[in-house]
Amino acid sequence: xxxDRILLDHxxxxxxxxxxxxxxxxxxxxxxxxSSLQDCAVIDNQAGRLAFSTDSYVVDPLxxxxxxxxSLAVHGTVNDLAMGxxxxxxxxxxxxxxxxxxxxxxxxxxxSVARCSKECGVPVLTGDTKVxxxxxxxxxxxxxxxxxxxxxxxxxxxTKVRDGDVVILSGGMGDHGVTIMTRRAGIxxxxxxxxxxxxxxxxxxxxxxxxxxxxxxxxxxxxxGGVATTLNEIAESCGLAIIVEEDDVPIHPEVASGCEILGLxxxxxxxxxxxxxxxxxxxxxxxxxxxxxxxxxxxxxIIGTVASGERGGRVILNTGIGGRRIVTSLHGNPLPRIC
Amino acid sequence: MKxxxxxxxxxxxxSLIKRLEESVTGPMRIMExxxxxxxxxxxxxxxxxxxxxxxxxxxxxxxxxxxxxGHIDAFISMADQPRNHLAVFGDLFRVPGSNGxxxxxxxxxxxxxxxYSPMDALELAVKNPDxxxxxxxxxxxxxxxxxxxxxxxxxxxxxDNFIVFSxxxxxxxxxxxxxxxxxxxxxxxxxxxxxxxxIGSDAYLDFAKQYGLSxxxxxxxxxxxxxxxxxxxxxxxxxxxxxxxxxxRLVSREGNRRARDxxxxxxxxxxxxxxxxxxxxxxxxxxxxxxxxxxxxxRLKLTIEDVEEPKGCLCGQVLKGIxxxxxxPLFGRRCTETNPIGPCMVSSEGTCAAYYKYGTGQ
Amino acid sequence: xxxxxxxxxxxxxxxxxxxxxxxxAQVESEGxxxxxxxxxxxxxPAVGDYVIIHAGFAIHTLSPEEAERNLExxxxxxxxxxxxxxxxx
Numbered sequence: 001x002x003x004d005r006i007l008l009d010h011x012x013x014x015x016x017x018x019x020x021x022x023x024x025x026x027x028x029x030x031x032x033x034x035s036s037l038q039d040c041a042v043i044d045n046q047a048g049r050l051a052f053s054t055d056s057y058v059v060d061p062l063x064x065x066x067x068x069x070x071s072l073a074v075h076g077t078v079n080d081l082a083m084g085x086x087x088x089x090x091x092x093x094x095x096x097x098x099x100x101x102x103x104x105x106x107x108x109x110x111x112s113v114a115r116c117s118k119e120c121g122v123p124v125l126t127g128d129t130k131v132x133x134x135x136x137x138x139x140x141x142x143x144x145x146x147x148x149x150x151x152x153x154x155x156x157x158x159t160k161v162r163d164g165d166v167v168i169l170s171g172g173m174g175d176h177g178v179t180i181m182t183r184r185a186g187i188x189x190x191x192x193x194x195x196x197x198x199x200x201x202x203x204x205x206x207x208x209x210x211x212x213x214x215x216x217x218x219x220x221x222x223x224x225g226g227v228a229t230t231l232n233e234i235a236e237s238c239g240l241a242i243i244v245e246e247d248d249v250p251i252h253p254e255v256a257s258g259c260e261i262l263g264l265x266x267x268x269x270x271x272x273x274x275x276x277x278x279x280x281x282x283x284x285x286x287x288x289x290x291x292x293x294x295x296x297x298x299x300x301x302i303i304g305t306v307a308s309g310e311r312g313g314r315v316i317l318n319t320g321i322g323g324r325r326i327v328t329s330l331h332g333n334p335l336p337r338i339c
Numbered sequence: 340m341k342x343x344x345x346x347x348x349x350x351x352x353x354s355l356i357k358r359l360e361e362s363v364t365g366p367m368r369i370m371e372x373x374x375x376x377x378x379x380x381x382x383x384x385x386x387x388x389x390x391x392x393x394x395x396x397x398x399x400x401x402x403x404x405x406x407x408x409g410h411i412d413a414f415i416s417m418a419d420q421p422r423n424h425l426a427v428f429g430d431l432f433r434v435p436g437s438n439g440x441x442x443x444x445x446x447x448x449x450x451x452x453x454x455y456s457p458m459d460a461l462e463l464a465v466k467n468p469d470x471x472x473x474x475x476x477x478x479x480x481x482x483x484x485x486x487x488x489x490x491x492x493x494x495x496x497x498x499d500n501f502i503v504f505s506x507x508x509x510x511x512x513x514x515x516x517x518x519x520x521x522x523x524x525x526x527x528x529x530x531x532x533x534x535x536x537x538i539g540s541d542a543y544l545d546f547a548k549q550y551g552l553s554x555x556x557x558x559x560x561x562x563x564x565x566x567x568x569x570x571x572x573x574x575x576x577x578x579x580x581x582x583x584x585x586x587x588r589l590v591s592r593e594g595n596r597r598a599r600d601x602x603x604x605x606x607x608x609x610x611x612x613x614x615x616x617x618x619x620x621x622x623x624x625x626x627x628x629x630x631x632x633x634x635x636x637x638r639l640k641l642t643i644e645d646v647e648e649p650k651g652c653l654c655g656q657v658l659k660g661i662x663x664x665x666x667x668p669l670f671g672r673r674c675t676e677t678n679p680i681g682p683c684m685v686s687s688e689g690t691c692a693a694y695y696k697y698g699t700g701q
Numbered sequence: 702x703x704x705x706x707x708x709x710x711x712x713x714x715x716x717x718x719x720x721x722x723x724x725x726a727q728v729e730s731e732g733x734x735x736x737x738x739x740x741x742x743x744x745x746p747a748v749g750d751y752v753i754i755h756a757g758f759a760i761h762t763l764s765p766e767e768a769e770r771n772l773e774x775x776x777x778x779x780x781x782x783x784x785x786x787x788x789x790x
Binding site for chain 2: 703704705706707709720721730731737738740741742743751753755756757758760761763764767768770771772774775776778779780781
């Protein structure tokens with residue numbers, strides 16, 4: 001490439017587009033299905049139940065400790081498929097670039113997508129790029145869609161959640177949310193904070209293969225809105241109460257500290273590599289053991305139980321000092337506060 | 340987290356709860372003056388553990404809640420001026436005036452940035468010399484020294500595109516106004532720990548004497564609050580009306596003189612409107628003439644309109660401790676966290692928000 | 702009405718009597734660092750001291766002895782009469 005910035009021409013569909021695809025995208029993303037540069041990807045020999053998911057990624061800043069927009073775009077969609085109990089088999093990658101974006105920045109993003117897709121073993125099978133005039137976008141927007149296969153007998157849904165189930169959180173909460181928020185001017189914090197951007201499909205696969213069929217009732221990744229919002233959604237769907245023990249909820253000390261400083265509630269902060277698993281109470285300990293042995297699950301804990309004796313559809317927290325209160329969903333973006 | 344977790348220890352709080360039960364020997368009504376206390380009580384689920392005879396009422400100590408709708412409207416009209424760049428605490432962002440919030444102004448294209456410190460607002464002005472950065476000064480005695488120091492720093496650095504809209508307030512005058520009201524029938528005050536770090540615990544001697552009230556300064560961790568309530572219970576049981584300090588690691592009798600001197604250098608007392616309480620003499624702080632080049636009200640020639648409270652909203656009564664949020668006909672029905680009508684619902688530390696978000700789940 | 706948190710001082714800039722230059726400190730808690738101002742702090746801290754931060758300003762320097770005494774009094778209060786007797790047996 002001669003230029004160091006993305007031009008409107010790169011989205012024209014002409015030779016500049018072709019050059020961008022050949023010199024950048026195919027340099028990093030080399031699945032033969034993608035490299036054939038057809039209008040669509042044709043995937044051979046798939047039979048069974050198909051899972052299909054899509055998500056768009058906008059994040060400021062593009063790069064942050066522990067991840068970047070590229071890692072989120074891969075992990076996010078892989079995790080959405082995994083939460084449906086699917087084994088992901090392929091992704092689409094669509095980028096909307098802002099005119100003037102540094103070529104170097106785009107290369108870092110694409111390299112990250114390629115690295116994460118390789119690590120996950122989930123290839124990018126089809127893609128698209130558009131360029132919008134300067135000021136009409138914010139550097140890079142990404143959409144990824146993914147397909148995956150769901151084994152017979154796997155049927156995960158919040159409506160399957162039952163009285164006596166246990167709730168497992170696969171690691172410390174709030175890492176991603178507090179990391180992103182504290183990169184912004186005016187509310188910066190320096191130090192140990194890192195996003196938890198990570199793929200969860202291996203963990204899910206171990207869990208589904210390691211437990212008797214039908215004992216895993218619901219899997220969710222508590223992204224935006226955090227653990228509080230996801231648990232409330234589950235409680236509303238199943239009509240039961242979820243009781244959480246505050247002392248059992250894992251949280252990294254630096255995240256807890258960042259939340260104290262800025263007045264944030266870690267239950268409302270986004271996670272990008274955590275799973276909430278709701279499983280039959282009889283297999284709770286076994287499920288915990290499996291998750292802890294899976295990648296990204298070392299710090300998992302049983303954080304609560306599902307109960308029918310309470311008014312349903314709510315999340316109740318038994319606090320660290322033995323008190324009790326309800327936990328509500330997040331409304332709007334979390335904001336730092338001084339009061 | 341050193342100096343926090345020791346005061347959250349469950350063994351300690353469990354024993355303190357037993358002592359609290361022993362110390363409360365009859366019906367007792369305590370006002371927790373400070374919104375941060377209200378929030379801490381709810382977040383810890385403390386209400387579910389307190390003796391039945393102890394009733395807590397929330398006071399006027401949420402600066403966002405007591406900021407008048409007229410002032411909020413002025414914030415928004417400043418935000419809508421193209422050259423102005425507002426820097427605000429996150430607490431203010433969603434507070435509704437009579438016609439929308441800063442969050443809505445931002446969606447129309449107004450420049451509204453959330454900052455952690457007034458010093459970050461000053462930095463924003465240095466980085467954007469073509470804009471006029473307006474810091475919205477809200478808060479009580481704890482926050483005001485930071486705003487004063489920032490104005491002094493702007494003065495030293497001769498920064499002329501930084502101004503402050505001061506709606507800062509002081510605590511004692513509204514407390515006098517409230518305690519003079521016979522409808523408010525309380526036995527003691529849980530005094531705000533961080534305000535007291537600045538004004539000192541002696542500031543409450545008048546309240547103990549004049550109204551025969553027990554006053555205890557308390558910190559914000561669960562053990563601090565329980566200790567404060569035990570002290571109040573014991574005073575009440577023994578018929579004492581004294582000032583006691585349970586937050587000695589932060590609060591002295593005389594407070595932080597250095598901070599107060601700085602506030603005196605920059606600000607002077609003025610009459611100020613309180614949402615729900617009306618205009619209270621000498622309860623606000625305006626920027627002195629010496630620093631008038633930093634005074635948004637003067638630089639932008641603002642006029643503050645008198646705005647009526649939303650119809651049916653009982654925030655005024657709630658702020659006075661006369662009503663509890665569930666007593667308000669709007670609470671939880673028309674007025675929710677998603678669609679707040681009154682300031683006590685919208686502020687993160689507002690009494691209604693605390694009831695709504697952190698109910699005891701009973 | 703005011704959140705404030707204790708953080709440990711790891712570096713100091715400026716002088717307590719010189720208001721014309723920056724009075725600031727780098728503070729730390731659980732690996733999180735932040736620069737805060739010392740303009741309004743009651744007692745000028747030393748490196749290693751804990752200060753109480755509100756809105757980016759230290760408002761108070763903690764004395765470790767005072768904090769320990771504060772906690773000890775609380776523990777004493779928590780023990781109550783019956784438990785003290787039990788402890789004495």
